[in-house]
Amino acid sequence: MTYREIVPGLCWVGANDWDRRLFDELIPLPQGTSYNAYLIRGKEKTALIDTVDPRKEGVLLENLRSLGLSSIDYLVVNHAEQDHSGAIPCILEAFPGIKIVTNAKCQEFLQSHLLLADDVFYPVQDRDTLSLGDRTLEFLITPWVHWPETMLTYLQEDKILFTCDFFGSHLASSDLYARDLPRIYEASKRYYAEIMMPFRVNINTHLERLKDYEIRMIATSHGPIWDDPEFILDAYADWVSDRVKNEVMIAYVSMHGSTRAMVDYLVDALVKRGVTVKLYNLAVTDLGEMAISLVDAGTIVIGTPTVLFNPHPTALYAAHLVRILRPKARYAAVIGSYGWGGKTLRVLSDMFSGSTMKFLDPVLVKGYPTEEGFRALDRLADSIAERHRDDPLVIKDQ
Ligand SMILES: Cc1cc2nc3c(=O)[nH]c(=O)nc-3n(C[C@H](O)[C@H](O)[C@H](O)COP(=O)(O)O)c2cc1C
Ligand SMILES: [Fe+2]
Ligand SMILES: [Fe+2]
Incomplete structure (x- = not known):
């Protein structure tokens, strides 16, 4: 030109x-x-x-x-x-x-x-x-x-x-x-x-x-x-500005559908409680889309299965990007499924140890989620909705 x-x-x-x-x-x-x-x-x-x-x-x-x-x-x-x-x-x-x-x-x-x-x-x-x-x-x-x-x-x-x-x-x-x-x-x-x-x-x-x-x-x-x-x-x-929106950014990966079932449940639970959700399946998403949601999100949720004792490498990569992009989100949580055990939670919480985000109770379930797992996800959704409602930095007028 x-x-x-x-x-x-x-x-x-x-x-x-x-x-x-x-x-x-x-x-x-x-x-x-x-x-x-x-x-x-x-x-x-x-x-x-x-x-x-x-x-x-x-x-x-x-x-x-x-x-x-x-x-x-x-x-x-x-x-x-x-x-x-x-x-x-x-x-x-x-x-x-x-x-x-x-x-x-x-x-x-x-x-x-x-x-x-x-x-x-x-x-x-x-x-x-x-x-x-x-x-x-x-x-x-x-x-x-x-x-x-x-x-x-x-x-x-x-x-x-x-x-x-x-x-x-x-x-x-x-x-x-x-x-x-x-x-x-x-x-x-x-x-x-x-x-x-x-x-x-x-x-x-x-x-x-x-x-x-x-x-x-x-x-x-x-x-x-x-x-x-x-x-x-x-x-x-x-x-x-320091203000965030009444929004949750969920970035997840799921190999065989267990973490996916948890994520689907959490999305509905949040929507029922009046919280907007931006959802990214890390296997297919453009990470720039995820980054855009980090500008406004009040809470960030990482969903990952445990793979070779660790978070799934794709989730680890996304979590690393979240960490270095330093979003202003107020809260964070980890959910996911495991088969026999590992250090998924420790690896992710160590990764965010310097962040100002407050960590909410994680929900990790063994295998496919049962009633008990879904109740834990309800509690997580309650906690997010309540915190967003009570936190003066979360904008309510949406
Ligand atoms: C390649 C591979 C490695 C795995 N490594 C572990 C592990 O180290 N520790 C563990 O608890 N589960 C491990 N699992 C089991 C998965 O965490 C478990 O099947 C989980 O339910 C998968 O969730 P998803 O259906 O959301 O992928 C592994 C599974 C695969 C396929
Ligand atoms: Fe440039
Ligand atoms: Fe540049």
Whole structure:
């Protein structure tokens, strides 16, 4: 796709990656992604904001060439991850003399990952500005809007904030701006869940800081540009808040149906008690869907049989993802079936030992669940419904 003008002198010069289906060899991309880069032409200087994934560097170069650029003065790098920085060597070669404008931590990461020389860098600090003549860039150091070196770039005169991963969505689209809002909301929430959620506390601080800035557009480096930024700012405020919903996320696996029978019973028991359930069979689910539910869930339940004395490896993997994504859920529980014994419960409770979630009484049954097992699941459902009702951080208005 060709370059797109946003305002006179500012163009999108990135690339859509319609076919990509996996990111970081981990994250499913059901709708592809985009790597957005932007070119700003000031009266005196030009600046490129971020680059693209190396697999699309030819598209970036073509876009820059079709703008008729023979030289570029600055390359602003907001984030060192290769989906935005990987085309830097190619840009350095195509535009000799270009200076990489970034913070010291990002310089360190760029040098270690891309083996760049010292003399190509133009270091900046928090709130530093850089004039392009009639336009001014201001840099805000905002660690952990993915990695520890991340920063934002604010184009003062146009009031446009370039945020790289922050507020992004993995979505290949011919829409330059966010238009299909339900679809983009879902993609942005998935992105938040997978990339940003572990840094919820830092993000909250950054959101507070952004209140000092008038923002007309948020130009991220994945997915469409927010030309009505309130929508995504409000969504982020909701996601990072301490409040959870009256929802239970159940992720389970079952080899022969015993754990499945327990899960089915628990789903009905919760629904009868007015609790919303999001259910994921780990054998078939897209883990990104599970991650989205972690943004809101008040309680997380892992359902697993015991396999070779341990949780089923698939459940263990999902539990590990839950742990590292650090959802704000208030409660957790384990249910499942075993044949003769093992350490399923210990392994899972050790895994979550540092978490702030309160562990509810587990329900482990031998073989297929009997009346006694179902009564234990009723008690678990009672406990979840009561806690959700009494906990001031659980939103009731659903
Ligand atoms: C490969 C395999 C390994 C197992 N290892 C154990 C074990 O170490 N300890 C145990 O108590 N049960 C073990 N079991 C038995 C299952 O935990 C038991 O059959 C359980 O009811 C299965 O639940 P499901 O129908 O939800 O898969 C194993 C079963 C399989 C198929
Ligand atoms: Fe990133
Ligand atoms: Fe990214």
